[in-house]
Amino acid sequence: MTIILDGKKSAHLIIENIKKKTANLKEKPGLAVILANNNPASRIYVGTKEKKAKEVGFNSYVYKFDENTGNEQIIELIKKLNEDSKVQGILVQLPLFSHLSESKIIESIDPKKDVDGFHPINVGKLNLGLDFCPIPCTPKGIIRLLKDYQISLEGKNAVVIGRSNIVGKPMAALLLKESATVTIAHSKTKDLPIITKKADIIISATGIPHLIKENFVQTGAIVVDVGIIKNKEGKIIGDVDFSEVSKKASYITPTPGGVGPMTIASLLDNTLELYLRSLE
Ligand SMILES: NC(=O)c1ccc[n+]([C@@H]2O[C@H](COP(=O)([O-])OP(=O)(O)OC[C@H]3O[C@@H](n4cnc5c(N)ncnc54)[C@H](OP(=O)(O)O)[C@@H]3O)[C@@H](O)[C@H]2O)c1
Known part of the structure; x- marks a missing residue:
């Protein structure tokens, strides 16, 4: 007999649990999503992330850039978000416009707010099996x-x-x-x-x-x-x-x-985890 690994069902349970935990928090966790490409699929993914983040009770901030944007403008925004106490998770939707530097932009995220776990410090921690890091x-x-x-x-x-x-x-x-x-x-x-x-x-x-x-x-x-x-x-x-x-x-x-649904649920889980760690 073949068993179907039902991601929708598992994700639903994770999300319900996050909703419950979030309802008891004084402040709402904040997730910032940066979109810098015209890829229709990426736009749909960002829309879903925004919708799901709001559904569980998070604050969701979406920043969209057009093709005339340079690395500096995005890095400047990330630096502000790194300092913003309302934001605990920063996500850069990949891929970026081809003229942008994925590595420079990802490396400008504070590793403690790197909700996707793509910053080299977090990649290193994951591979070394060192203390906590956000997992992709x-x-x-x-x-x-x-x-x-x-x-x-x-x-x-x-x-x-x-x-x-x-x-x-x-x-x-x-x-x-x-x-x-x-x-x-x-x-x-x-x-x-x-x-x-x-x-x-x-x-x-x-x-x-x-x-x-x-x-x-x-x-x-x-x-x-x-x-x-x-x-x-x-x-x-x-x-x-x-x-x-x-x-x-x-x-x-x-x-x-x-x-797919497990990816979204993990993003929300990582955001809550980073929020809780920011209180420590
Ligand atoms: N379900 C979700 O939540 C979710 C999340 C992320 C991504 N995705 C999807 O997952 C897929 C992969 O995403 P990605 O970002 O990892 O893509 P990617 O960066 O394009 O990487 C694709 C990988 O597949 C390898 N590959 C390509 N053709 C192959 C072949 N014929 N045989 C064996 N390996 C081959 C490539 O090898 P080389 O390194 O040698 O080029 C590369 O390592 C995409 O369809 C993406 O949309 C889904």
Whole structure:
């Protein structure tokens, strides 16, 4: 029997819990989101983040920049937000306009307000296993989803497909922290199906529609689909060919309704966590 890893359900429980905790706070946590590109998908993501933040009782601040904006203007805003006691989480929606410097902009965020966990200090802390750091939202959500289904990661053979700083690399670090044996594959990997067929857990984050077919997966594997792609018909699909792969998997995420809602829930969770730490 294949079990669907229901991200909507898990995310709903996390969000309800955040709402309850927030209702008891004196001040509202504040999440600032910076958008500096014209990508329609990014605009939708920012809109969803704003809506969800308000739903749980946070203050939400959205700053939109046009293509004439330079690094300096965004960094100037971030410096103000770093000092603003009403803001505990700062998120820069990626990608940015191509003329902007992602690294300069991310590095200007106070690591204590880096709600996405993309600042080099937090990336370093995550990889070194040092004290608290905000964990990148998509990998954090995936680990939480697997735990919600009592899936143990210890000793499991995990294959992460994709090596982005946002998903693939932090995902691999978290799996390693959970004592999985981790392989990272990418576009130059040879014989991908041979590698994935040995995996107990496959986490695919490539953005290549239906890359993962039935022949990539061993019977009983756990399959997590991070990819979000709009197909020609305007339907959201993932990296995984769900209709084929779900016949072999023991657990599988649907797309949509799997990893996406967990990412948003983790963002809200990180914002609340940074707020609570700011009081210490
Ligand atoms: N559900 C969510 O909440 C959520 C959150 C974030 C992202 N996403 C989605 O997840 C996908 C990946 O996002 P991202 O930001 O990590 O993308 P990205 O920065 O474009 O990275 C894609 C990765 O996939 C690898 N790749 C590309 N083609 C491949 C192939 N044929 N075989 C194996 N690996 C291949 C690339 O390898 P190279 O490094 O060699 O180029 C790269 O490492 C996108 O669809 C994105 O929309 C979803």
